[in-house]
Amino acid sequence: MNGFAFRKHTVFEWQGVQHRIERLHPNGDIWLERLDSGQLVSSTRTELLAAYADGSLSALSTAASNTSEPTIAGNVYTRPLSDLTPKVQHELRRRQAYVQGILADGPPLFTKAYLTPRLQEIARKIGDPQPPSAPTFWRWIRSYQRDNDFRALIPRHDRRGSRQPRQSDRLLALAEEAVTEAYKLSRHTTMTVIQSILQGKVDQENISRHNGSTLLVMPSLRTLYRLLQRVEAYEAFSLRNGTAEAERKFRILKGLVISKRILERVECDHTVLDLFLIDERTQLPLGRPTLTICIDHYSKMPLGYYVSYQAPSIAAVVGALRHAILPKPASTHHDGTSANAALAPTHAWTCHGLPQVLVVDNGLEFHAHALQSIGMDLGMAVLFCPKYQPWFKGSVERFLGSISRRFLHTLPGTSFSRWHHRGDYDPLKHAVLTLGDFTQMFEKWLLDDYAQTVHRTTQETPWARWHQGLQNYEPTLPRSRHTLAQRIGQVSQRKLSREGILLEGIRYSGPELLPLLRSHGPGVEVRIVFDPDDLGEIHVWGPDQTDPITVKALDWEYAHGLTQLQNQLIRKMVQERGAAQTNFQARQEARLALIDMMREQITSRKLGDRKRAAKLQGDSSRQAKPPTAPGALQPPRSPSPLPMATSTSAQQSALFSASHTTQLRGDFTPRRYPLLRSVNDLKNNGGRP
Incomplete structure (x- = not known):
């Protein structure tokens, strides 16, 4: 390791400028010369030592400070000596013993008669059967004296040979173009395709060259493999997976986002759940619902959520925000109904309040004018993450992953994160949970499992950190629930x-x-x-x-109770029939046709039809029907439906009508099924509106 001492003509860097010691006084004063201007500067040994201690003074290498000596760039090994192989470490100790043994007798004479007997004597002491010759030792001690470091004695066998490719620059440029074009055609291209493209480029280049010019020689397949190995890891990954994915993989974390209190930063995002749910009437799978969730960045505590079968929309964002802001009554369901005692969470959900900043991604629903208006009305800033950089809201992204790994993948009917993870497992055959079952199980997992587990970032449980944050900050609420409905x-x-x-x-x-x-x-x-x-x-x-x-x-x-999607479909059906929008009879007929379509789709064997029917019904966590408590009075059940393998669509429709016609008023509440309520009214009025 190079060092320096305060000696005459020593060169060092001080405050970004190179200085050289010109004179040393016995009283501690030192005269320095600035090498950039030649100006003489007076300093003291104490001042220079203090500058060295605070890092503003550093030594230069011996080769750089002594311009009369030749320099060899990168000659000294700078990594820790423990990284060397045992064989190289043994050779370093051997050379160091010879150099130290010769220098112990003073400055040596570089003659064969002087060095040979002394080298043989050192060889007997260290047990070396082959002592170095005088020219070899001269090269060793010259390297040591040039760098003033024993690391210069390390044999650098790794530097032997040429590291530059033997191909011409033009051929290397054509090879780079061939690789780029091949990966543009397919991310999973092969070297054979690259070789074919390069062959065409080389032939075209040779045709365009004049007589007498050196023709390009097509490299072999093995050479192409070696050239591709020289490509940097980032470039190689970018060719195979795209620039956006490469930026995510090779990025450097510059620092963590720090929040100082609860509700200072709330992150929101959507995800399609890795779980198939079934219809509570037909017991047929409806599909995978979409979850929209808000999480507090400070405590990592979930604030609110919204589940529905619709695609991510502003309605889902509004539903999640409403649930996050309003207080959650104890032992009640998301829609305010009583929860099943067996699935009731042990811990109350005490999270509520207006967030200061809502962090979202660049989905179209987040860029809607409605969300910006809601933010201004509630005094909430909406912060958008940069495109293709989800780590700017890493808390909610990590939380969505925890939901899948720790909760959804343990439930029957899970689809897992990747289809190839299923094996011979069929999630449609194992799906048994309805939307009401899922919401209650989800809330119990949130409050009694996730919230009571120590978070690896905060080293506290989200439950304890939230309640600790309540002692320093009181959440803000709108003036009333009616005020919130007016502004959100x-x-x-x-x-x-x-x-x-x-x-x-x-x-x-x-x-x-x-x-x-x-x-x-x-x-x-x-x-x-x-x-x-x-x-x-x-x-x-x-x-x-x-x-x-x-x-x-x-x-x-x-x-009343009609969703925006349902109304749009009804209007579309009325317009297709050519009836006026204000024609009540045509609208009721469209309702009947829509209900018939829903019944056909809800009992269809196609999963896509059943999922569309769930969208039409407006199923979401706000209207989810909780499972019946054990021991509660249940309506009489009809015989079980026929197996899917033997039943036909007509049989399923007949079975649906026989099983549920008497339950229209009891099970199909006006809030959940506004369309089916009109069917009852038409039947009771003899078909008249």
């Missing part, structure tokens, strides 16, 4: 007329709009906030109003 939802702009407001083909009007109409007149533009899961009422903001007006739909029986 999907946002739209409409014009007020004497007929009221038309939204999604539904007319909203009432005496509440009269003051607004008289103040601004017909045609005034108003702001609408509505719940995509219930179109029964809307909240209207006038131009000068500080609080919105709640207006119900004129057709309350139709709109």
